[in-house]
Amino acid sequence: MRFASLGSGSLGNALVVEVARTRLMLDCGFSLRETVSRLARVGLEPSDLCGIIVTHEHADHGEGVFPFARRFGVPVWLTHGTLAALRETLDDADEECSFNLIDSQCSFPIDDLLVQPFTVPHDAREPVQYVLSDGANRLGVLTDTGCSTAHIESNLSRCDALVLECNYDSNMLASGPYPAALKTRIASRLGHLDNRTSREMLAALDRSRLKHVIAAHLSQTNNTPELARAALAEALHCEPRWISVASQDEGFSWRGL
Secondary structure (H helix, E strand, O other), X not given: OEEEEEEOOOOOOEEEEEEOOEEEEEOOOOOHHHHHHHHHHOOOOHHHOOEEEOOOOOHXXXXXXXXXXXXXXXXXXXXXXXHHHHHHHOOOOOOOOOEEEEOOOOOEEEOXXXXXXXXXXXXXXXXXXXXXXXXXXXXXXXXXXXXXXXXXXXXXXXXXXXXXXXXXXHHHHHHOOOOHHHHHHHHOOOOOOXXXXXXXXXXXXXXXXXXXXXXXXXXXXXXXXXXXXXXXXXXXXXXHHHOEEOEOOOEEEXXXX
């Protein structure tokens, strides 16, 4: 099992996971051309993908899903609420696309991967995040979440790898240039995770199998890689250099489990 990010941040998100011949893309927040280019950077073509799983409808995660799926004939899995929201924001969102509605409480197989969605607090219609497993290894992905919950911590415990949102530093957000309403939305329980909350959640997990921790969805205005690394390293009692960071432009290269 291996995984790589095509980019992570407010300008677009996509992650690819591979087990044997099964390759899934988690979210697609880039244009058609940009997605193809970023896939090529990690050695993949659109025809290599067997599906796209979607977390929620916000443009930086969902805008490219149906254009990509329609162009390349890739099936899509998403919740009822996410589909309804995408239909409202994108013209002919699911026309000529193969989509599968999922229950946010039930796991489902896609070829060699088992996909476990779990609900999260975020200001979207029916948002989920995912744990993906090949039966031996578990990859947990958590972005676009306003706060930690016992349900989230239960799902992310005993993962072998975590891609974990560290969207903002509280002091940088408070003193930064964003309008007050946007600051309130980001810092709310339906917004995004700050470095401190991500550190506290990571410390609360069962980390006995953990081999990779990657800080993701960093704000380019309200955070720095150094601050995110330091926060997560504190939870793990490790050197900050052990923590990887998913960037907006480059994502991160393949990690193996």
